[in-house]
Amino acid sequence: MQDAPPNSTDEPTATDRTAIVVARDADDPETTEIERLARAAGYEVVDALTQRREEASRYNVGRGKAEELARRVAEVDPDATLFDAELTPGQYSSLTALLPDGVRIVDRHRLVLGIFEAGAGGKAARLQVELAKLRYERPRVRETEERTHMQRAAETGSRLVDIEKRIRTVERKLDALADRASERRAERREQGFDLVAVAGYTNAGKSTLLHRLADDLSVARAGADHDDIDGVAEVADRLFETLETTTRRATIDDRRLLVTDTVGLVDGIPHELVAAFSATLDAVADADAALLVVDASDPVASMREKLRVSLSEVDEPRGELLVVLNKTDLVDDDGLATRRRAVAAVAGDRVTDTVAVSALEGAGVGRLADAVVDALPDERAEFDLPNSGDTQAFLAWAHDHGRVTAEYAGDRVSVTFSGRPSAVERARSAAAELEPDSNV
DSSP: OOOOOGGGGOOOOOSSEEEEEEEEESSOOOOHHHHHHHHHTTEEEEEEEEEESOOBTTBBBOHHHHHHHHHHHHHHOOSEEEESSOOOHHHHHHHHHHSOTTOEEEEHHHHHHHHHHHHOOSHHHHHHHHHHHHHHHHHHHHHHHHHTTTHHHHHHOOHHHHHHHHHHHHHHHHHHHHHHHHHHHHHHHHTTOEEEEEEEBTTSSHHHHHHIIIIIIIIIIIOOOOOBSSOOOOOOSOTTOOOSOEEEEEEETTEEEEEEEOOOBOSSSOHHHHHHTHHHHHHHHTOSEEEEEEETTSOHHHHHHHHHHHHHHSOOOSSEEEEEEEOGGGSOHHHHHHHHHHHHHHHGGGOSEEEEOBTTTTBTHHHHHHHHHHHSOOEEEEEEEESSHHHHHHHHHHHHHSEEEEEEETTEEEEEEEEOHHHHHHHHHHHHHHOTTOBO
16 A cells, blocks of 8 residues: 555545544643644534553554444544644554545644645735645655655656755745845834834734734824735734734834734644745844733643743744733632743743733733833934934934934924834934034
8 A cells, every 4th residue: 555645635625524633742632733733724523532651653642442433434424533642654654555445544743734725815924824835745755755666756756856956946036035024124223113023922912912903002002004014913812813924013112013913833744844934034133022922811831832832933033022911811819820930930031021911802902011011122322413404304214213302493403212222223314414513
């Protein structure tokens, strides 16, 4: 029996399919997350099997559990069996031989790849998903070709060679997109914006928080505009809703921000998949401040693990990192205190502050806004300038790039300017040109 073809990662997204889910773990097997993944992929879960044991080489689960699965598949007749694990090509082959004909065998990683592919809309997301799939297929194709001693591949052409060529092509395209994204971030800093990234485990409420910051706070606190910059952030209780960065404007205490929502993270998928989304996660590494959103309504053990996964996959930002305990409307005071202690235990000194909010209800968002402003890079300079047309032009620029107070006294203007260090440095240069002795 041949192994499942490597290109069987393609997962249609119909909503009328059924599945049996299988979870194996040496300590505590449970099916909550694989069932959520199944629903996100369009499956109705009709049965579930769990087993507490180490991985078995032949079927992943033990032989007895695999035979029980075969009996249940025959009884229920699902469209697929979904394994909450990464299956080897050999395990695919053994399970295919054991299970009734016609049932698809999909491991967690292939399931996630299918969900990502279905949700990829823009060019960057499509390329990142393609790269993840190619990197996932590569070792499986290599193993298959090695088992055939390469003779057949030499005669018919090597699929491994084709995959590696395509990987290099996609990587070059993504590098070019990443360079352009980096240039855009530099341009936006030059325009006086602070860059804030929103990251975290999938379905923690990142997109809801983005809407809350960009819309409610911009209007309520500063009256600034908040037009979309890079598209619209969708808000829905679905995994992997955000596969590309979405950036919106916000103004908090006169600081002009660009707040970017990034791809949701998830545990138990190949590192290659997360690495393929480096172009998206670069927005976190290059942020002036980053918000790591955590679902406070999760059980404490689950929350700790999701926070660990998020911290392991997100590079430290150039600025400060804040943990946002979201969905606090679902947690009492004692539970929230427990979760704060858990954040401190897992994150340690990587995190500057932990802020509790309910993005849905708006509770705590003002406190978060203050924490964001406190975390942003800031510098201050004072100038004594002539009251001239050139100074008025300078003040117009300064209002666009930071916070300004100006006091007029006869033919002089006393100016205090605060903002990003780079903006303050440019202000000093501009003020020096207005009057060589203008700096105080």
